[in-house]
Amino acid sequence: MIYLDYAATTPLDPRALEAMLPWLRDHYGNPASDHALGREARAAVEQARAQVAALIGARADEIVWTSGATESNNLAIKGALEFRATRNAHIVTSRIEHKAVLDTCRHLETQGVRVTYLRPDAEGRIGVEQVLQALTPETVLVSLMWVNNEIGVVNPVETLAPLLRERGILFHVDAVQAAGKLAIDLERTPIDLLSVSAHKLYGPKGVGALFVRKRPRARLAPQLHGGGHEQGMRSGTLATHQVVGMGAAAELAGAAMAEEAPRVVTLRDRLWQRLSKALPAIHGNGLAAERAPHILNVSFEGVEGESLRALLGDLAISSGAACSSATREPSFVLRALGRDDELAGASLRFSLGRGTTAEEIEQAAAQVIQVVHRLREWSPGWRT
Numbered sequence: 607m608i609y610l611d612y613a614a615t616t617p618l619d620p621r622a623l624e625a626m627l628p629w630l631r632d633h634y635g636n637p638a639s640d641h642a643l644g645r646e647a648r649a650a651v652e653q654a655r656a657q658v659a660a661l662i663g664a665r666a667d668e669i670v671w672t673s674g675a676t677e678s679n680n681l682a683i684k685g686a687l688e689f690r691a692t693r694n695a696h697i698v699t700s701r702i703e704h705k706a707v708l709d710t711c712r713h714l715e716t717q718g719v720r721v722t723y724l725r726p727d728a729e730g731r732i733g734v735e736q737v738l739q740a741l742t743p744e745t746v747l748v749s750l751m752w753v754n755n756e757i758g759v760v761n762p763v764e765t766l767a768p769l770l771r772e773r774g775i776l777f778h779v780d781a782v783q784a785a786g787k788l789a790i791d792l793e794r795t796p797i798d799l800l801s802v803s804a805h806k807l808y809g810p811k812g813v814g815a816l817f818v819r820k821r822p823r824a825r826l827a828p829q830l831h832g833g834g835h836e837q838g839m840r841s842g843t844l845a846t847h848q849v850v851g852m853g854a855a856a857e858l859a860g861a862a863m864a865e866e867a868p869r870v871v872t873l874r875d876r877l878w879q880r881l882s883k884a885l886p887a888i889h890g891n892g893l894a895a896e897r898a899p900h901i902l903n904v905s906f907e908g909v910e911g912e913s914l915r916a917l918l919g920d921l922a923i924s925s926g927a928a929c930s931s932a933t934r935e936p937s938f939v940l941r942a943l944g945r946d947d948e949l950a951g952a953s954l955r956f957s958l959g960r961g962t963t964a965e966e967i968e969q970a971a972a973q974v975i976q977v978v979h980r981l982r983e984w985s986p987g988w989r990t
C-alpha cells in the first residue's frame with residue numbers, strides 16, 4: 607500500500623508518541639488539580655501550548671485546546687457570532703471551505719445570520735477584492751481557509767488580514783492544511799481566530815487548537831459549558847497525553863518545515879510531470895494558483911471515477927476530502943471550480959508527506975497511468 611492521503615490524516619510521529627506515553631502510563635494527574643500530580647500535568651500542558659504557539663507565531667495564552675479542527679471551527683464561528691448577537695449579522699466565507707465551516711454557517715443561517723458564499727475562480731482562488739466587495743455594514747466575520755484541503759490552493763489571507771482589521775471585521779482562518787507546511791506568523795498577520803489540528807501534522811487524532819487573539823481581544827461565547835477551563839472558552843478536562851502529543855508534533859513540524867516542504871514539492875511536481883506526459887486529457891486542478899507543497903488534484907477525462915478508484919486499490923488516495931467521501935457525491939470543491947459532475951467524479955487527490963519517497967511516486971504514477979489507459983481502452987466512446 608502506498609500512502610498518498612496525508613491531507614486526510616498523517617501517521618503519528620514516533621517522537622510525538624514517545625512524548626505522550628508517560629502521560630498515559632504514569633502521570634495521570636488532572637491538569638486542573640491543585641496538587642503535585644496536577645501541577646506536573648499542567649506544566650506539560652503549558653509546555654505544549656507554547657510549542658503550538660511557536661509554530662504559528664502566537665503567544666501561549668492565545669491557544670485554546672479543542673478536540674480537533676472541526677471543534678475549533680465551530681467554536682470560532684458560532685462563538686464569535688453568538689457573542690455579538692446573531693440577528694441580522696453577516697458572514698463572508700467561500701463555497702470551497704471545509705464542511706466544518708460550511709455546515710456551521712448553514713446552521714447559523716437557521717438562526718437568522720446571513721452568509722455570503724464566495725465562488726472561487728476556475729483555479730480555486732478567492733480574490734482580495736472579491737472578499738472586500740462582499741462586505742456589508744452588518745458583516746461581523748470573514749472565514750476563509752489558508753489552504754484548501756482538496757486542491758491545495760492558498761488563499762490570500764496575509765493580504766486580507768490587515769484590510770479586515772482596518773474595517774473592524776473579525777477574521778477566522780482554517781489553517782489545518784497550512785500549519786507545518788507554510789510559515790504562519792500571527793504576530794505579523796492580524797488574523798483573529800485560527801484553527802489547527804494535530805493529526806494533520808503527525809500528531810494524534812482527537813486534539814486541535816483554536817488561536818484566539820488577545821490584542822485586540824477576539825471575544826467568543828463558549829460552546830461547551832462546564833468547569834470554565836481554557837479561560838472559560840472550552841470547558842472539559844484536558845487530555846494531557848493528546849495535548850502533549852500535539853505540542854511535540856508542532857515543534858517537530860516547525861523544525862522540519864524548511865527541509866520538508868521543498869522535498870515534497872519536488873515529489874509532487876514529479877508526479878504531475880509523469881502523469882501529464884503519459885496521459886492526454888487530464889487536468890491539474892488549481893495548478894496555475896499558488897499552492898501548498900503537499901497536494902496534487904487531477905481530473906481524468908474518459909474514465910469513470912468509481913472504477914478508477916477500485917482499480918487503484920494499492921494506493922491510499924482520495925477522491926476528495928475524507929469527511930465528504932462518505933456521501934459518494936462528486937467533490938463540491940471541484941464543481942465550484944466549474945468541473946462537471948463526471949469530471950469532478952473522475953478526480954484524484956494525491957497528498958504527500960514526510961514518509962513519501964521518490965520510489966513511491968514512480969510506482970504510484972505508473973499504476974495510475976496503466977489504469978487510466980486500461981479504462982479508456984474499455985470505454986467505447988473514448989478517443990484521444
Ligand SMILES: Cc1ncc(COP(=O)(O)O)c(C=O)c1O
Binds near residue numbers: 613751780783
Ligand atoms: C481544512 C480542514 N479543516 C478542518 C478539518 C477537520 O479537522 P479535524 O479532523 O481535526 O476535525 C480538516 C480535516 O479533515 C481539514 O482538512
